[in-house]
Amino acid sequence: MSYISLYRKWRPQVFExxxxxxxVVRTLRNSVISGRxxxxxxxxxTRGTGKTTMAHILARAINCLDPVNGDPCxxxxxxxxxxxGSILDVIEIDAxxxxxxxxxxxxxxxxxYAPSRAKYKVYIIxxxxxxxxxxxxxxxxxxEEPPPHVVFILATTExxxxxxxxxxxxxRFDFRRISAEGIVAxxxxxxxxxxxxxxxxxxxxxxxxxxxxxxxxxxxxxxxIAPGNEVISYNDVLSVAGMVNDDFMADLADFIxxxxxxxxxxxxxxxxxxxxxxxxxxxxxxxxxxNMLVCKVASSPEKLLELRGDVIERLKKQSEKLDHNLxxxxxxxxxxxxxxxxxxxxxxxxxxxxxxxxxxxxxxxxENDVLTRLARxxxxxxxxxxxxxAGAAGETQKGGADSRPESPNxxxxxxxxxxxxxxxxxxxxxNKSVQIDGAKSKNSKKTAAQEFQYRRxxxxxxxxxxxxxxxxxxxYLYLVGTYAVELGTGAIGVVFTAENRTIKDYFxxxxxxxxxxxxxxxxxxxxxxxxxxxxxxxxxxKEEKPDTRDEVEEKLKDIARRHNVPLEVxx
Amino acid sequence: xxxxxxIVGKRGIVESMLRxxxxxxxxxxxxxxxxxxxxxxxxxxxxxxxxxxKGNTFPDPCGHCMPCRLIPGNANPDLxxxxxxxxxxxxxxxxxxxxxxxxxxxxxxxxxxxxxxxDKMTxxxxxxxxxxxEEPPSYAVIIxxxxxxxxxxxxxxxxxxxxxxxxxxxxxxxxFLVEKYGGKLGGLDFIVAYADGxxxxxxxxxxxxxxxxxxxxxxxxxxxLKNSSRLRALDALSLFEENRDYTDMILKMMALFYRDMLxxxxxxxERLLINSDIKDIILDNARHYTPSKLIRNIEAIExxxxxxxxxxxxxxxxxxxxxxxxxx
Numbered sequence: 001m002s003y004i005s006l007y008r009k010w011r012p013q014v015f016e017x018x019x020x021x022x023x024v025v026r027t028l029r030n031s032v033i034s035g036r037x038x039x040x041x042x043x044x045x046t047r048g049t050g051k052t053t054m055a056h057i058l059a060r061a062i063n064c065l066d067p068v069n070g071d072p073c074x075x076x077x078x079x080x081x082x083x084x085g086s087i088l089d090v091i092e093i094d095a096x097x098x099x100x101x102x103x104x105x106x107x108x109x110x111x112x113y114a115p116s117r118a119k120y121k122v123y124i125i126x127x128x129x130x131x132x133x134x135x136x137x138x139x140x141x142x143x144e145e146p147p148p149h150v151v152f153i154l155a156t157t158e159x160x161x162x163x164x165x166x167x168x169x170x171x172r173f174d175f176r177r178i179s180a181e182g183i184v185a186x187x188x189x190x191x192x193x194x195x196x197x198x199x200x201x202x203x204x205x206x207x208x209x210x211x212x213x214x215x216x217x218x219x220x221x222x223x224x225i226a227p228g229n230e231v232i233s234y235n236d237v238l239s240v241a242g243m244v245n246d247d248f249m250a251d252l253a254d255f256i257x258x259x260x261x262x263x264x265x266x267x268x269x270x271x272x273x274x275x276x277x278x279x280x281x282x283x284x285x286x287x288x289x290x291n292m293l294v295c296k297v298a299s300s301p302e303k304l305l306e307l308r309g310d311v312i313e314r315l316k317k318q319s320e321k322l323d324h325n326l327x328x329x330x331x332x333x334x335x336x337x338x339x340x341x342x343x344x345x346x347x348x349x350x351x352x353x354x355x356x357x358x359x360x361x362x363x364x365x366x367e368n369d370v371l372t373r374l375a376r377x378x379x380x381x382x383x384x385x386x387x388x389x390a391g392a393a394g395e396t397q398k399g400g401a402d403s404r405p406e407s408p409n410x411x412x413x414x415x416x417x418x419x420x421x422x423x424x425x426x427x428x429x430x431n432k433s434v435q436i437d438g439a440k441s442k443n444s445k446k447t448a449a450q451e452f453q454y455r456r457x458x459x460x461x462x463x464x465x466x467x468x469x470x471x472x473x474x475x476y477l478y479l480v481g482t483y484a485v486e487l488g489t490g491a492i493g494v495v496f497t498a499e500n501r502t503i504k505d506y507f508x509x510x511x512x513x514x515x516x517x518x519x520x521x522x523x524x525x526x527x528x529x530x531x532x533x534x535x536x537x538x539x540x541x542k543e544e545k546p547d548t549r550d551e552v553e554e555k556l557k558d559i560a561r562r563h564n565v566p567l568e569v570x571x
Numbered sequence: 572x573x574x575x576x577x578i579v580g581k582r583g584i585v586e587s588m589l590r591x592x593x594x595x596x597x598x599x600x601x602x603x604x605x606x607x608x609x610x611x612x613x614x615x616x617x618x619x620x621x622x623x624x625k626g627n628t629f630p631d632p633c634g635h636c637m638p639c640r641l642i643p644g645n646a647n648p649d650l651x652x653x654x655x656x657x658x659x660x661x662x663x664x665x666x667x668x669x670x671x672x673x674x675x676x677x678x679x680x681x682x683x684x685x686x687x688x689x690d691k692m693t694x695x696x697x698x699x700x701x702x703x704x705e706e707p708p709s710y711a712v713i714i715x716x717x718x719x720x721x722x723x724x725x726x727x728x729x730x731x732x733x734x735x736x737x738x739x740x741x742x743x744x745x746x747f748l749v750e751k752y753g754g755k756l757g758g759l760d761f762i763v764a765y766a767d768g769x770x771x772x773x774x775x776x777x778x779x780x781x782x783x784x785x786x787x788x789x790x791x792x793x794x795x796l797k798n799s800s801r802l803r804a805l806d807a808l809s810l811f812e813e814n815r816d817y818t819d820m821i822l823k824m825m826a827l828f829y830r831d832m833l834x835x836x837x838x839x840x841e842r843l844l845i846n847s848d849i850k851d852i853i854l855d856n857a858r859h860y861t862p863s864k865l866i867r868n869i870e871a872i873e874x875x876x877x878x879x880x881x882x883x884x885x886x887x888x889x890x891x892x893x894x895x896x897x898x899x
Binding site: 004008094097130261357511 | 583590695699703709719721725728729730732733735737738767768819823837839840843858859863869872877
């Protein structure tokens, strides 16, 4: 019952004790010394920077009977009276709870009465941003020209919510965030007074976590002391703040870089089991990758990062494995996740999904580089358009296969696919010289065996390498020594030679098939289906819709016969 | 009568609280935070009961003294519990607290104020509380229970000692269930896994048989959606309409099902699955998906539940989500 929280106990009683805020202290002190007291002050700044404290000190300083160099003596009857609340001339109002016009009218009615014992009647209006519009306006006249014995001190964290007419009537003081050094010094002082040893890096961490707010810092210290620790270490602070330690984060980053999804998920369940806050964790993780990015781009990151040497070393090593564009995209993904997490009903699932996304897809290093991908796409389009146009030209002009720039079948693959049956029919009737795709054209002049050759897919080797790079070693090994051919209508065939045909069975499992399919689709830049075939099957394999094809072929032949046109079926 | 001995796990926090009472270092403001059902209310009640108890039976309240006897009927004037009216906690309730806090305690040395769902406090309410929270009368202790810390103002957070309630380990949940319901409880493994370390969830699962039925329907629905070429999204809505009170639950089941398939695809490790009792179905279906599709589905669920929370049109929201599931 007698216990008072450290942050209340250690509230400064004189200007001297206020941590930093020298710009405010100097001005106020001088005005106390010279007796030039303004009638309205406005203190603003983030939480825990000393606004209310300063207001209390100022209220005493201007009333003190025996001020010492502008500071209140805290011994005279006025000071003690104000401190123990027996003097009613310092009135502290919680504007958040008393925010109506009526409350302000009460003030207005009271200010006309002279102070009972002190020199000035001081109104401290805390959280002033919560006053209603009506209340603000009701205050205006009083605030501008109060009786000479009245001083208003308004304090708020959100000055932007005050009307301009209020702002312009006050002397405004902006309280800055307190620097880490200032907080550390204060923490050490408090810890020493409580007989507690505070490690230097623990103090540093508290300062970092409290983000310039001294009250947060002291609260945290209080909380670290609560379990009865005599010595407070870095790890104590981490556990009280619900944070993970640096090693955990570094390990997790390693797992992501190495695409070790199982370990990533295990790490998440460990995190959840320890009851860590996912939102906070992902914030830390963003910071970690940000530091990695700094290590990547800065020549001497030690100067920019306030971290332990070994942590920086590890960051540097990790940063070497990742491209900086990739790091930026990781940070972007994580930030998106952080924003969603705030309102998420299933934070764990979201976190897992994001991390899997990072470890599964984002880190296909060359793949994810948008520029590389774009370049590849451009390449494909360029080549495709060129050969396509040439092929079409060749077809209409000569109707022969010789004029095609690359292997004849390649053009055929590109050109024929969208053309479909109608076009062939159209050609047959108009050009009177027809070529038809088809593997089984036995009555053509050139035999199918000679002319027909499935187009080999040159990128297949890269597809296999991609699979290897993505860590699917088993699949990679099975694919060594194979090649792939275009089967038309979005399908490709992976061809196994006679000696390794037994391996083919391995790919009857859908999951293995999917890996190949995905890798091939990504490399080829279009969605493909994958079939696994033996080398000897290759001549006998049918097109995707063999029946319709044959029908068309028959029809065309029929038309050709009737028109007495020589029909040549190639491929 | 809730005592600290009823608390499962959370040793660090319990010790810290007991110690603060023993050493007379009890702070004036606390925030207890952690996921729903983790035991914030239970813990705050235990703490409050012990603070108010006049007996000498540390670490549990005696249960015989006047304050102890009055607590169960919520008749102790030294204990005020604010629950709010569902959607939010308005400034009126906080003003009530402020009027009450200046009255000295009646029976005990302290007065305890517990605000449940403190994250539902409106901005005005939080601001209104600030001054009281910082410097309440010496006998007052204010405990805020909040599952979403983000919804509290920074100025509120900085004034209170925050305790993060950790999830229980699966072992602790299992022991608790066995003790409470006996070893015969069906689907114990699954409940433990689904509760995800949260006692509250475990209890509600154990007490509702419908839950399994609902999950079966949900899983069937998702499998059906995947395997049907027709646009089934509009028919599928009926599941939601029939179980409208359980919408959040169904969404969670869906998210967990997709999550499990994602884990199965990405990690191939069965141990990490939450729906471990239906792992056949999961493994069987997972291979029809790509990881990115599953992630997109999970994101669609997230989006839907966010929109629902913001009072978007119920039917539209869910239909859009279901159609997204069917998209390739």
